[in-house]
Amino acid sequence: MTFAGDVARAVAVLEGGGLVGLPTETVYGLAADASNAAAVAKIFAAKGRPGDHPLIVHLDDAAQMDDWAIDIPPVARRLAAAFWPGPLTLILKRAAHVLNAVTGGQESVGLRVPSDPLAHAVLAAFAQARAGRPTGLAAPSANKFGRVSPTTAQHVREEFGDAVDLLLDGGQSVMGIESTIVDCTADPARILRPGAITREQVAAVLEQPVSAALTDAATPRVSGSLEAHYAPRTPTCLIATEDLADALKRHADKRVALLAFEGGPPAQRKITASPQAQAYAYALYASLRELDAAGCDLLLVEKPPAGAAWDAVNDRLRRAAFGSGE
Numbered sequence: 341m342t343f344a345g346d347v348a349r350a351v352a353v354l355e356g357g358g359l360v361g362l363p364t365e366t367v368y369g370l371a372a373d374a375s376n377a378a379a380v381a382k383i384f385a386a387k388g389r390p391g392d393h394p395l396i397v398h399l400d401d402a403a404q405m406d407d408w409a410i411d412i413p414p415v416a417r418r419l420a421a422a423f424w425p426g427p428l429t430l431i432l433k434r435a436a437h438v439l440n441a442v443t444g445g446q447e448s449v450g451l452r453v454p455s456d457p458l459a460h461a462v463l464a465a466f467a468q469a470r471a472g473r474p475t476g477l478a479a480p481s482a483n484k485f486g487r488v489s490p491t492t493a494q495h496v497r498e499e500f501g502d503a504v505d506l507l508l509d510g511g512q513s514v515m516g517i518e519s520t521i522v523d524c525t526a527d528p529a530r531i532l533r534p535g536a537i538t539r540e541q542v543a544a545v546l547e548q549p550v551s552a553a554l555t556d557a558a559t560p561r562v563s564g565s566l567e568a569h570y571a572p573r574t575p576t577c578l579i580a581t582e583d584l585a586d587a588l589k590r591h592a593d594k595r596v597a598l599l600a601f602e603g604g605p606p607a608q609r610k611i612t613a614s615p616q617a618q619a620y621a622y623a624l625y626a627s628l629r630e631l632d633a634a635g636c637d638l639l640l641v642e643k644p645p646a647g648a649a650w651d652a653v654n655d656r657l658r659r660a661a662f663g664s665g666e
């Protein structure tokens with residue numbers, strides 16, 4: 341299938357209210373026409389996602405922000421100019437036509453312009469087909485609710501099989517971790533989910549420190565903010581470097597899969613992680629999926645360093661390990 345052929349088929353599926361597995365630079369998305377309530381409902385059904393969890397609307401171009409949001413503050417324009425196309429999601433006041441299914445019934449909407457060339461081409465062609473009407477693709481990460489996000493087309497195939505009408509293969513997602521979500525309805529703007537763009541990068545553009553506000557647990561505005569999320573099936577524990585050898589001894593009677601930095605103790609199944617945060621993030625979900633599939637009793641992950649560059653990785657690992665105990 342050619343690039344142009346992929347794009348044409350994707351537009352046909354989207355216009356028909358179907359689901360497309362779509363590569364983005366962060367993770368693969370499960371995309372549907374954001375203006376079609378029945379199509380959006382299919383996303384929730386396929387993912388097994390609760391209805392009050394809002395979806396991000398993906399746009400072809402920053403100029404389309406005004407089709408989906410109102411009262412857009414200058415900080416949002418600055419962030420869009422600095423990071424779009426790219427791995428940043430802006431939470432803005434919704435336009436009246438945005439479906440409740442997309443916003444989770446909230447007064448805000450999440451918008452993002454992805455940089456992946458295939459995603460961009462599909463969005464541009466879809467916009468052209470819709471001839472001037474607001475155009476967007478609602479797309480959560482293409483994983484079952486609470487599970488590890490997909491960074492390859494194969495991951496999406498394993499997760500959804502035929503539930504997806506068309507799966508586009510754009511190779512491995514170049515960032516490997518979800519977009520950073522900045523709530524621009526708050527003043528000052530704050531980070532709701534750490535992601536591929538660091539807090540320091542956001543702060544540099546806004547010329548002020550930015551807080552990472554954890555959202556109110558009672559209202560799951562960000563499903564990724566639920567404690568247990570991004571979770572392998574194998575019980576997963578985060579272990580400090582100095583405790584790693586002991587932990588392996590303690591679990592000597594079990595089959596242990598290990599994600600650790602170079603130089604640590606051996607394990608039945610081990611993946612060596614990069615000491616560089618961006619390279620670590622790139623490989624993280626594929627590594628968790630591979631170790632999860634190894635059929636071990638326990639998955640141990642060596643704790644990465646603290647610090648802003650590691651915020652997103654540490655956030656996902658903490659949630660992947662939540663509830664497993666140690």
Ligand code: TXA
Pocket residue numbers: 364366367368369370393394395396427429431443446448449450452479480481482517518519521532560561562563564565
């Ligand atoms: O990188 C990404 O953001 C990927 C790719 C596919 O674009 N998408 C993604 O979607 O991670 P999802 O649905 O797995 O996570 C999006 C998060 C959810 O936790 C959702 O609650 C939050 O964005 N979100 C969406 N709209 C929101 C809104 N109006 N207010 C607050 N949070 C919102």
Ligand code: MG
Pocket residue numbers: 480481489564
């Ligand atoms: Mg997700």
